[in-house]
Amino acid sequence: MNRTEALDAVKESIAQAVPDADLAGLGLDDPFRDALEMDSLDFLGFIEILSERTGVRIDDEDTPRLTTLSGSADLLVARTE
Amino acid sequence: MAEFTMPSLGADMDEGTLQEWLVQPGDVVRKGDPVAVVETAKSAIEVECFETGRMGELLVEPGTTVPVGTPLALIEPTAEGAGKPRKTEDEPPVRPVPAPVSAPTAGQDRGHIEAGPLVRHLAEQTGVDLEAVRGSGPGGRLTRTDVEQAAAATTAAARARVRATPLARRLAAERDIDLATVTGTGGDFAIRAADVREAAPRPEAPPPRHPAAPGRPAHPPEDRTAAMRRAIAGLMTRANRDIPHYYLSTTIDMAPAMEWLHEHNRRIPVAERILPAALLLKAAALAAREVPSLNGFWADDRFTAGEGVHLGVAVSLRGGGLVAPALHDADALELGELMTALKDLVARARTGRLRGSEVSDPTITVTNLGDQGVETVFGVIYPPQVALVGFGRIVDRPCAVDGLLGVRPVVTATLSADHRATDGAVGAHYLTAVDHLLRNPEQL
Numbered sequence: 001m002n003r004t005e006a007l008d009a010v011k012e013s014i015a016q017a018v019p020d021a022d023l024a025g026l027g028l029d030d031p032f033r034d035a036l037e038m039d040s041l042d043f044l045g046f047i048e049i050l051s052e053r054t055g056v057r058i059d060d061e062d063t064p065r066l067t068t069l070s071g072s073a074d075l076l077v078a079r080t081e
Numbered sequence: 082m083a084e085f086t087m088p089s090l091g092a093d094m095d096e097g098t099l100q101e102w103l104v105q106p107g108d109v110v111r112k113g114d115p116v117a118v119v120e121t122a123k124s125a126i127e128v129e130c131f132e133t134g135r136m137g138e139l140l141v142e143p144g145t146t147v148p149v150g151t152p153l154a155l156i157e158p159t160a161e162g163a164g165k166p167r168k169t170e171d172e173p174p175v176r177p178v179p180a181p182v183s184a185p186t187a188g189q190d191r192g193h194i195e196a197g198p199l200v201r202h203l204a205e206q207t208g209v210d211l212e213a214v215r216g217s218g219p220g221g222r223l224t225r226t227d228v229e230q231a232a233a234a235t236t237a238a239a240r241a242r243v244r245a246t247p248l249a250r251r252l253a254a255e256r257d258i259d260l261a262t263v264t265g266t267g268g269d270f271a272i273r274a275a276d277v278r279e280a281a282p283r284p285e286a287p288p289p290r291h292p293a294a295p296g297r298p299a300h301p302p303e304d305r306t307a308a309m310r311r312a313i314a315g316l317m318t319r320a321n322r323d324i325p326h327y328y329l330s331t332t333i334d335m336a337p338a339m340e341w342l343h344e345h346n347r348r349i350p351v352a353e354r355i356l357p358a359a360l361l362l363k364a365a366a367l368a369a370r371e372v373p374s375l376n377g378f379w380a381d382d383r384f385t386a387g388e389g390v391h392l393g394v395a396v397s398l399r400g401g402g403l404v405a406p407a408l409h410d411a412d413a414l415e416l417g418e419l420m421t422a423l424k425d426l427v428a429r430a431r432t433g434r435l436r437g438s439e440v441s442d443p444t445i446t447v448t449n450l451g452d453q454g455v456e457t458v459f460g461v462i463y464p465p466q467v468a469l470v471g472f473g474r475i476v477d478r479p480c481a482v483d484g485l486l487g488v489r490p491v492v493t494a495t496l497s498a499d500h501r502a503t504d505g506a507v508g509a510h511y512l513t514a515v516d517h518l519l520r521n522p523e524q525l
Contacts, residue, residue, distance in 0.1 A: 039452040040356050041356065041427050052351075060342075
């Protein structure tokens with residue numbers, strides 16, 4: 001998976017987990033959980049969707065790397081190499 | 082002939098607006114079936130039928146606001162239609178058959194089908210029978226695409242006859258929408274007014290309401306936030322005026338629980354992962370069973386214990402405001418089941434598809450403000466309940482462990498309790514029970 005694909009997968013998964021999220025104003029390095037007011041259930045939904053979409057298993061220990069769009073994309077790229 | 086009346090969906094409700102009928106005269110209904118959507122100041126709620134029989138005359142038109150207790154429709158009890166005899170007639174209107182647990186659990190008896198909860202949920206929403214679909218994923222696992230393709234095929238086949246509620250048909254006609262293009266979310270995937278509204282924007286000039294039974298029109302959506310604030314204001318003012326609260330707090334070592342949780346989550350599919358919130362809720366429910374004098378209602382100068390532990394869960398809504406619907410019999414749910422039920426409940430609370438039984442009968446409520454980052458919350462009790470449990474954020478703190486200083490994850494658990502119903506010793510017993518359960522997570 002290249003970085004552009006990874007970034008798209010992350011954005012689309014967030015949009016699906018939080019349907020009313022405004023992703024347009026979100027920077028690549030903004031902590032999106034706070035910016036989009038995602039609670040732990042929303043975040044878990046995001047991880048489920050992302051895992052299912054990309055086939056990458058994401059464990060509890062990985063979640064610190066999933067705070068920004070670019071961090072999440074980096075994780076996906078690293079795991080699919 | 083029985084009357085179906087406007088139910089009281091919580092202590093803060095005096096009147097409600099009949100938004101939509103989900104049935105028509107002549108339809109056979111069973112006790113527990115959703116028959117109407119009622120809009121309260123807080124949300125739109127699916128109201129279940131309390132009687133088994135055949136729908137008679139509908140007495141109130143959609144869009145009409147009436148006080149609690151007003152007859153909305155007649156139901157003719159039938160001997161044959163139901164399959165099982167009616168039991169008692171004097172049950173409270175919205176006391177449920179246990180809420181049917183939704184999609185993910187429904188599929189569990191077909192263990193050989195490999196599909197995640199999201200896929201199962203999609204299948205349920207779109208009316209696809211998973212047994213009839215071939216999985217194209219690894220190991221024959223069903224993917225979203227499989228279900229979407231099957232759904233498209235089903236929709237095409239079903240185009241001939243579309244199930245829709247009367248109001249949905251009328252709206253569709255007004256807005257010139259082909260019902261076959263709308264995805265239904267009602268019972269048996271029937272199309273409901275909300276689905277039509279979602280499918281097409283409101284026409285330029287809204288059509289005049291039917292000249293209906295006396296009553297005022299529903300709250301326009303822009304008033305919703307204000308109405309929600311007024312409802313919360315009324316109830317919380319009453320709580321603070323009438324209930325002599327006492328407050329207790331304790332700090333609980335979460336290291337054993339978090340270790341257990343991480344270990345558990347490592348071994349299972351992502352979709353079945355359990356959040357710390359589920360552990361906290363389960364501990365709160367089990368402790369309520371252990372200390373029943375905090376689980377119930379204060380009314381008419383005395384305490385009545387709740388039948389079962391129906392754990393109210395405070396859910397903040399994205400547009401502002403909150404609701405606290407019940408997880409029925411939360412003390413008896415396995416953690417996995419509780420997690421599934423919690424996801425389902427929160428999702429429906431936020432999309433306005435709660436059921437009457439869920440909003441009317443919590444026996445004790447939990448507020449978990451951990452996600453908002455605060456460490457301690459002392460809540461206001463929801464009358465007529467007598468206790469509210471609060472959990473803050475799980476944070477790493479220095480702690481003395483076996484005479485040494487260590488860093489441990491801890492959570493602050495609080496109890497707000499009604500001093501008319503219990504004394505501090507009872508509250509202390511409750512928080513000690515919560516603490517004990519969380520230190521022994523295998524008991525949850």
